[in-house]
Amino acid sequence: MAEFLTGAAFFILAVTALGLFRVLRSELAVERMMAVQLLGTGAAAALVLLGAASTSPATTDVALLLMLLAAFSCAAFTLGQSEEPGDAPAPKGDES
Amino acid sequence: MSALADLFTLVMVAGGALLFLAGTLGLLRFPDTLSRLHALSKADNLGLGLIVLGLLPQVGSIAGGLKLVCVWLLAQLSAATASQLIAGALHRRKSGR
Amino acid sequence: MNLLLDLALVAWLVVLALHVARTGDDRNAIVAFIAFGLLLGLAWTRLGAIDVALTEAAIGGGITGLLLLRAEAHLRRGRQADGAPRQGGGAKTIVAALASAVVALGLGLAVLAFPSPAPTLAQPALAAIDATGLGNPVTAVLLAYRALDTLLEKVVVLLALLGVWALTPDNLWGGAPELKEANPPQPLLYLARTLPPFGVLIAVYMVWVGADAPGGTFQAGSILAAMWLLVMLAGLSPAPETRSRLLRLLLVGGPALFFAIGFLGFAVAGGFLAYPKPLAKALIVGIEAALTVAIALALGLLVAGPSNKAPAR
Numbered sequence: 178m179a180e181f182l183t184g185a186a187f188f189i190l191a192v193t194a195l196g197l198f199r200v201l202r203s204e205l206a207v208e209r210m211m212a213v214q215l216l217g218t219g220a221a222a223a224l225v226l227l228g229a230a231s232t233s234p235a236t237t238d239v240a241l242l243l244m245l246l247a248a249f250s251c252a253a254f255t256l257g258q259s260e261e262p263g264d265a266p267a268p269k270g271d272e273s
Numbered sequence: 274m275s276a277l278a279d280l281f282t283l284v285m286v287a288g289g290a291l292l293f294l295a296g297t298l299g300l301l302r303f304p305d306t307l308s309r310l311h312a313l314s315k316a317d318n319l320g321l322g323l324i325v326l327g328l329l330p331q332v333g334s335i336a337g338g339l340k341l342v343c344v345w346l347l348a349q350l351s352a353a354t355a356s357q358l359i360a361g362a363l364h365r366r367k368s369g370r
Numbered sequence: 371m372n373l374l375l376d377l378a379l380v381a382w383l384v385v386l387a388l389h390v391a392r393t394g395d396d397r398n399a400i401v402a403f404i405a406f407g408l409l410l411g412l413a414w415t416r417l418g419a420i421d422v423a424l425t426e427a428a429i430g431g432g433i434t435g436l437l438l439l440r441a442e443a444h445l446r447r448g449r450q451a452d453g454a455p456r457q458g459g460g461a462k463t464i465v466a467a468l469a470s471a472v473v474a475l476g477l478g479l480a481v482l483a484f485p486s487p488a489p490t491l492a493q494p495a496l497a498a499i500d501a502t503g504l505g506n507p508v509t510a511v512l513l514a515y516r517a518l519d520t521l522l523e524k525v526v527v528l529l530a531l532l533g534v535w536a537l538t539p540d541n542l543w544g545g546a547p548e549l550k551e552a553n554p555p556q557p558l559l560y561l562a563r564t565l566p567p568f569g570v571l572i573a574v575y576m577v578w579v580g581a582d583a584p585g586g587t588f589q590a591g592s593i594l595a596a597m598w599l600l601v602m603l604a605g606l607s608p609a610p611e612t613r614s615r616l617l618r619l620l621l622v623g624g625p626a627l628f629f630a631i632g633f634l635g636f637a638v639a640g641g642f643l644a645y646p647k648p649l650a651k652a653l654i655v656g657i658e659a660a661l662t663v664a665i666a667l668a669l670g671l672l673v674a675g676p677s678n679k680a681p682a683r
Contacts, residue, residue, distance in 0.1 A: 245569060
């Protein structure tokens with residue numbers, strides 16, 4: 178069973194990491210952040226799987242921290258995103 | 274009984290792993306950014322969810338199982354908010370132009 | 371399968387590191403660096419260093435990304451104001467690349483020159499752990515065997531914060547740093563209201579579990595700092611004025627308590643930072659609690675930066 182769980186962790190990491198490498202060359206910064214987000218979830222899934230494979234309960238704690246802070250870097254990223262270079266500051270009250 | 278639990282784990286973890294594959298393919302192949310975001314959330318919600326569900330029979334203690342469920346619940350909160358933030362940033366960029 | 375996973379992790383880390391170093395766009399590099407941190411956390415887990423993995427997840431996932439992104443936005447604004455093009459001299463790049471290559475080569479040679487098996491103090495550390503009342507050898511090293519290092523480390527964090535504060539212009543000294551965005555998006559407000567309770571709970575868990583299992587003050591402090599920054603970013607609570615007496619007392623409190631217990635060691639246990647055996651665990655947990663608060667405040671204020679509002683009269 179441990180072998181299968183490690184294999185599944187490897188598969189998930191490989192898929193998400195390769196996805197990230199493809200997207201890193203993308204034009205849109207937002208999409209790169211999306212790929213990092215996916216890698217974060219993939220890493221958490223892999224950690225949970227590896228924790229079950231090795232029966233070391235503390236590995237799950239790392240996954241817990243990753244998921245707690247997953248939205249944090251995304252929030253930090255989107256905040257800076259609003260002042261993209263070249264974007265004229267949007268006039269107020271022009272939302273819709 | 275334990276063989277049945279192992280089978281359950283096998284099926285669920287394999288399903289979760291496939292959803293990660295599907296999410297990545299969607300991220301690479303879908304035509305526009307918002308649909309790519311949509312593909313992403315499937316892996317976040319369902320992929321991790323199936324894996325956590327599949328691992329539950331393998332955990333020795335109740336506390337360990339609860340912690341796994343907590344990982345998934347936190348992922349729900351994070352993924353939903355992150356998707357909203359990303360979509361909002363996209364929307365603002367488009368309407369700002 | 372284990373070997374395959376480890377080799378793949380190493381390969382991805384190298385590829386990502388090269389991408390971070392080579393990419394011209396700073397923001398792109400930072401996003402790749404956040405991903406690098408995720409994989410690095412996994413690598414530490416694979417090496418069995420869960421304490422380090424937890425620190426990497428907390429610092430890399432929470433603090434570093436925000437710090438770098440804020441620094442980049444600040445630099446970009448400065449460049450836009452100057453109208454000066456980005457400095458990216460070819461000679462500088464070559465010198466930096468050569469220097470990095472030399473350091474990498476030196477490190478590689480040093481690792482290859484290790485005797486095998488590597489010298490280790492793991493056995494003595496585990497043998498003496500009963501005297502500390504702890505179960506986690508990493509915490510025992512940090513707060514008992516090598517407590518002096520940890521103490522000085524906390525002082526260094528405070529010095530770093532002083533360095534950042536020293537950048538404040540004279541007329542703004544003692545004021546508050548401004549973190550709030552002009553129009554925080556709704557999801558951010560929601561996150562800043564929902565996430566901190568969970569964050570605080572997990573931070574308390576980290577300190578508590580740190581005595582016997584991987585976890586500890588630095589991880590907990592980083593989580594608390596991230597939660598505090600989230601609240602400040604969303605504007606739910608303003609950043610504190612840096613002249614506030616309470617803030618300064620709390621910042622100094624952790625290291626000060628550490629020093630006090632250290633000197634008390636001369637009187638009751640015969641040496642600086644020696645703990646009387648029956649009280650060892652209680653003292654260590656007390657120091658950890660005070661240090662967690664101090665680290666959380668110091669890290670949060672480091673990211674917030676020097677004050678840019680004049681103090682209220």
